[in-house]
Amino acid sequence: MTTVTDTHDDHHDHGPAAGLMRWVTTTNHKDIGTLYLVFSLIMFMIGGAMAMVIRLELFQPGLQFVDPSFFNQMTTVHALVMIFGAVMPAFVGLANWMLPIMVGGPDMALPRMNNWSFWILPFAFTMLLSTFFMDGGAPAGGWTIYPPLVLQGGNGFPYMIFAIHMMGVSSVMGAINVIVTILNMRAPGMTLMKMPLFVWTWFITAYLLIAVMPVLAGAVTMLLTDRFFDTTFFNAAGGGDPVLFQHIFWFFGHPEVYILILPAFGVVSEIIPTFARKPLFGYSSMVYATSSIAFLSFIVWAHHMFTVGMPLQGELFFMYATMLIAVPTGVKVFNWISTMWKGSMTFETPMLFAIGFVIMFTIGGFSGLMLAIAPADFQYHDTYFVVAHFHYVLVTGAVYSIMAAAYYWLPKWTGNMYNETHGQWHFWISTVSVNVLFFPQHFLGLAGMPRRIPDYAVQFAEFNMWSSIGGFVFGLSQVFFCYIVYKTIKGGEKATDQVWEGAKGLEWTLSSPPPYHSFTEAPEIK
Amino acid sequence: MNKLKQLFAGGALLTIMSSVAHAEYGLNMPVGVTETSRQVYDLHMLILWVCVAIGVVVFGAMTYSMIYHRKSRGAVASQFHESMTAELVWTVIPFIILVVMAIPATSVLIDMHDSSESDMTVKVTGYQWKWHYEYIGEDVAFYSSLDAASNAARQVGSDIDPATVENYLLDVDNRMVIPVNKKVRILLTAGDVIHAWWVPDFGWKKDAIPGFINETWVKVDEPGVYRGQCAELCGRDHGFMPIVVEVMSEADYATWLAEQKGAAASAKLAAIEDLDxxxxxxxxxxxxxxxxxxxxxxxxxxxxxxxxxxxxxxxxxxxxxxxxxxxxxxxxxxxxxxxxxxxxxxxxxxxxxxxxxxxxxxxxxxxxxxxxxxxx
CATH class of the missing domain: 1.10.760.10 (Cytochrome c-like domain)
Incomplete structure (x- = not known):
C-alpha cells in the first residue's frame, strides 16, 4: 500500500516520468489522449496507403498491379483500419484530452483502465496487420465479414477475429471510463444541461459502444465456431442462416455508424460558436436530437440489407424508421446554420473544416435519405453510390471533424500555434481533392458500377480516373497534415490561454499547454 | 517505374480520347425497360429533386451568412440562441416532406413484392463465379460465365487493352433468354456464398443466398440485350461474373427454347466414346x-x-x-x-x-x- 501512495505523491510533485516509460506506464489523461491521437494518425496513414493501392488499380480498366484477391484484402483491411484504428481511436483521444478538462475534473475517473484500453490497441492492430504475411493473406471478405464468404479465408481469419475482440474490449473499457468520468468528475455546478455539447455527444456515444460492441463480439465468435468447431449458426445445411449474421452484424453496425459521427457533431458544435462569436443555437434541442438519433440507430439496421429478401412489412418498417433519422439530423444542421446566422465570423482553419463538415456531411445525408427509400435502394445497393455516400459522411464528415478538432485544440495541447497559412492550404487542397475523389462515384454507382470490384467495364473509365487523381492528391495532402502537426509540436508562435477570441469553456481558462493534472481544484461554474 | 510511366501516359491519352470513345458513359440511373424500373427511376428523380431543393435553401442560407455575417465586414454578433418556433418549424416541415416521399415509395414497394400470376419461372443460382439458369418445367438448364475475350484481357499483365474488347466484363458465353411482355418469376439461390443478381435496366437487384430461395419477378417491354453484374462480394472473381439477358419476341423465344431442348436431348443420346x-x-x-x-x-x-x-x-x-x-x-x-x-x-x-x-x-x-x- 505504501508504495502505491508514494508513487502517487511522486506524480503530483514531479509531473510525468522521464523517457519512454512515461508513455508505457502513464495513467495521465493527456498522455493517453496523445497516445490515442498519434496511434490514430499512424493508422490513418496505413489505411490511406491501402486506399492508394485501391485507387491505383482502379485508375484504368484492366488489372495492372494487383491480383483480385489482394485487392479484396485491401478493401477489407482499409475499412477495418480506418473505422477501428483511425476514426474511433481519434475520438477516444479527443475525449481523453478534453472531457476531464471540459467538465472541470483533474483526470479521467479510471486512469489505470485508461492506460490498458489504449495499450490493447497496438497489439490488436499488429495482429490484424500481421495477417498480410500469413498463408492466404489478410481477410478478404469485406469489412462486413459476411459468411459463408469470410469462412473461406486463410490462416489470418482467427487472428482477425481476435483482433476484433481486442478492439471491442478496448472500446468498451474506454466507454465505461467516459461515462464514469462524466457522471462523477464534474465540477460542482456543472449540471448535465450545462455540459459542453462535445461532452454530451460522447456521453451518448459511450452508451452506444457499451450496447453494441458485445453484439459484434458475439457475432464474430459464432463465425469462429462455425469455422473451427462445426457449429452451423450461419449455414443453412445445418439449420442456420447466413442472413442471421447480417442482422446481428448490422444491429452492431448501424449504431457503430453513429459512434463514428456523434462525437463529430460535438466537435462541430464547439467550433462553430467560437468562430461565429455567438452561443450555440438550440443547445437543448441539440441534446435531444443527439439522443433521438442514438435511439433510432437501434431500429434501422436492416436498411443495410434491403436486398436480402425481407418480407414487405419488414422493408416498410425499416424504410420509415430510416427516413425518420432525417428529422433530428436536420435539426442539428439547422441549428448550426442558425448559430452562424448574424454571427461575427472569421474563418481560421478549424472553422473551415467545421463548415466543410456541415456542407459535405449534409451531402452525405442527402444520399443517405435517397438510400433509405427501399425501392430505389434496390438500384443503389452495393454500388459506388453507396461508396460515395459513406465516404461523404465518414471522410468529409467524421475525419473532417477530427481535423477541425486537431487544429482547434492543438494550440491548447502544445502551447504553440500551428501555421495558419499551412492550415488553410491543407483545407483547400483536401476539400477540392476529396470532392474530385468521391463526387464522381455517385455517377459511377448510378450508371451501374458495383462496389468492391478490382476491374470494371470501359464506360466507367473516365470517372474512375478522376476519382483516382482526386484520391492521390487527397492522400498527399494528409502527408502535409502530418508535417503541420509535427511542426506545431516542435515549436511555433506561443499560444495564449484563450487561443481563440470567441472561445468559451473551461479548457480555455487553463494555461496552454495545460498543467499535467488539469483541475486540481474544482473551477467555479457560472 | 516503366509500368507507372505507361500508366500515366495511358491515362493522359485516355482523358483526351474519352470524350470521343466513351461518349455514352452514364451520369444517372437508367430509366430501364420495365414498369418497375420506370417507377424506381421516377422515385429516384423525385427524391433527388427534393434533396436539391432542400440543399439550395440550406446551402443558400449558409452562403449568405458566410458572406454577410463575417467579422471582416464589421458584422457584430447578436446573442440570440433559442427559438421554440424555429425548432418546431424545422422539425415539422421535414417530417411532412418525408411523408410525401414515403407514399409513392410504399406503393412501388408493394408492386415489386407481387410476383403472383407469372407466366414462367426461371431459377437462377449463383456460383463462384458463374451463374446457372434453370427453366422450370422446360428441362432446359445451363451455366453462364464470363466470355473468353474478356477473360483473357482481364488477367493481370495480359497486355490486352480492355477498350478493344467488346462489352468488356459485361459479356457471357451463354445468355439468359426470356420472352418480351411476359411476367417472368425469378427464383434466386446460390451454391456456395452469397451473390446478388442485378440488371440495372430491370430496376432491382436481389441477393442469391445459399440454402434459401428469394423470389422476384421481371416483365420486360422491349426486346434487346441487357447487361448486369454480380453485386455482392463473393470472393476473388466477384468482379468477373456478369449477367446478360436477351429479351426476345415470343416466337423467337419459342424457337430458342426448342433448340435448347433439342441440344440437351442429343447430348444425352450421344454414345459415350472412349477418348485418347x-x-x-x-x-x-x-x-x-x-x-x-x-x-x-x-x-x-x-x-x-x-x-x-x-x-x-x-x-x-x-x-x-x-x-x-x-x-x-x-x-x-x-x-x-x-x-x-x-x-x-x-x-x-x-x-x-x-x-x-x-x-x-x-x-x-x-x-x-x-x-x-x-x-x-
Missing part, C-alpha cells in the same frame, strides 16, 4: 482454365493457406477414385465446390486426366467419360 488420353488432356486444359484456375492458379500452384496446390497434391497424385470424388462432389466446409452438376462426363474426365498428367504431375493414368457416367 492425349485428347482428354487437351480438353482438360480448357476446362481447367475455365473452372479451376481462379483458385488453383495457372500452374496448379494454388494460393498457400487458402487454395491448395494441384501440383504434387496427395489428391491429384494419389488414388484416382479419391480424385474423381473430390472433383465431382467437392469438399464440405471449404471453397471446393462439387462439379458433378456443372460439368459434363467428358469435361470431368478431361479435367481430372489433365490435373494428373500436367501442372507438374506425371501419374500416367486417365479416366474415361464412361467411368464418370457410371458414378452419377
Amino acid at each position: 488420353p492425349r485428347e482428354l488432356k487437351q480438353k482438360g486444359k480448357k476446362v481447367y482454365r475455365a473452372n479451376c484456375v481462379a483458385c488453383h492458379q495457372k500452374k496448379g500452384e494454388g494460393i498457400p493457406g487458402v487454395f491448395p496446390a494441384i501440383t504434387g497434391s496427395s489428391v491429384a497424385t494419389g488414388d484416382i477414385n479419391n480424385h474423381i470424388n473430390m472433383v465431382m462432389n467437392g469438399k464440405a466446409g471449404t471453397a471446393m465446390a462439387g462439379y458433378k452438376a456443372q460439368l459434363s462426363d467428358v469435361e470431368l474426365a478431361a479435367v481430372i486426366t489433365y490435373q494428373r498428367n500436367s501442372l507438374g504431375n506425371k501419374v500416367g493414368d486417365a479416366v474415361q467419360p464412361a467411368e464418370i457416367a457410371a458414378l452419377r
